Amino acid sequence: MAAAAALPVREASAGAKAPPRRFETPADLARYTRLSRLAQPLVMAHRGGYKPHVPGYPENSLVSARRVLATGPAMIEVDIRRTRDGVMVPLHDATLDRETTGSGPVDAIRFANFRKLQRRDATGAATEVPTESLADFLDWSADGALLWLDTKDVDPVELVALIRDRRAEARVIVSAYGRAALEAYQAETEALVHFVPLIPAQGLATLADVNAAGLDDARMIGFAGYYVPDVAATQAMRERDIPALLGLDRGDGRLRADQLDPLLYRRAVETGFPMLNTDHYAEVLAILGISGWA
Template identity: 35%
Template structure:
């Protein structure tokens, strides 16, 4: 029996609210992310950077009409067109279950109400996800464990750990589901980054680094630069000084085009800024306009060829 069938059965058993096994109906990636043994996400990003190739990060899974934020169906739909890195958000229910959901409350993205942290998983599993246009879909709030299982051999993940969630629990879930090779745990404070680093010496870390003091503090604390991908923040314009500092440390850099730059691109129709950011040596561009950025970058790079080469054993 093929792995995809086994995974489908496992998801169906663990999530009884679903009408049918997820992977029985999901598309496969155009180019699957099967990370070579012993490698982690920053290794792949360094390889891509050295091939002058920038990955797009699909914010909240690459949502769009009919595809709500953070749904497994949305992740699969996104990757069916091309290779991106997938960013998702982690919350924790009242009974300690890690789920994939952005907001601390349910109203905006589901048919439910109330705080995620005050509801049991059984209650949340009965809700339906709502897309950005307010359309109710048949999709459900996924467990982090389900996404980690689905993503094996398919996707590179950035796990954005929300402030109310103990980062150690997310690190433990990554290790438990043998997802170390394809998952990076996101943290924004030095304290959380050091806690994540201490929780498991192998798990990749996506850490906000916008100054030399933060970088030096991480290295002084014993965090190996090889396990870090740096988040250089969300800015209205490129920040080449930060990127150069991180390149000097051989740390792959992600930059947020969210809000400011994405809005300007939407208003003007000029997407050339994404190529300008990539030309600055950035390994990942996080954006809500993921296909606009992806298609723009196609004029400067062969993403498929580089991705395939960097995932070769």
């Protein structure tokens, strides 16, 4: 496989961090994320930037996301589900038990009751961190956060409407799993940047399928795989200037921060994988020498 141009892996600089990167339009965000234009690696803070093995920072919570924004340049992943009355909320699981002080299915609780719950942290302990809505995250992101919305159980029409209502089009990357979902998003707007894994069983086996569903290459972010990339798929995207996310979270989330191997992250970038999903965003930023937005 032809190697992509290596992005800089440099020593972190001392002093105050650069201000957050803001994009005026979704087109600006699309241009910034093209493989040929990336000036530095983009690190994703998995599940809102919670800290594995660290108490007090629940996943998909604003308290964790604020910590990401204060630490350095990272995309902040937010998982999305819907309550019984259709309010979109940041939760990974289909049930409330692991992430909150509630129990039962997320889609069985009304939002007013969801609001009364508290978050649990990575240790399983109940915290004083409140539950929030996706709207809360979108409003907060106006301060300069770049959100990666991982759609678990949402209606594309409703999600696009909420993003528009919060004027957040230029600060979100929206996942689209399968052809039906991607076509639904494109029917609502052709402006958003989308993360689209190739899922043959759901009608997206090739990049041609993605284009046929209405998404052009300039707004697509693909998926390279977990730890060991899909070489053929990644090369096909690389030839069309489409960046691909390499998922490292399934491995490094099981490790303590002091167990990370810096070579893994540096080699990933050097071999042409500049988008990394990790449970240790702060440590990875330090390993790659990133302290501000390029």
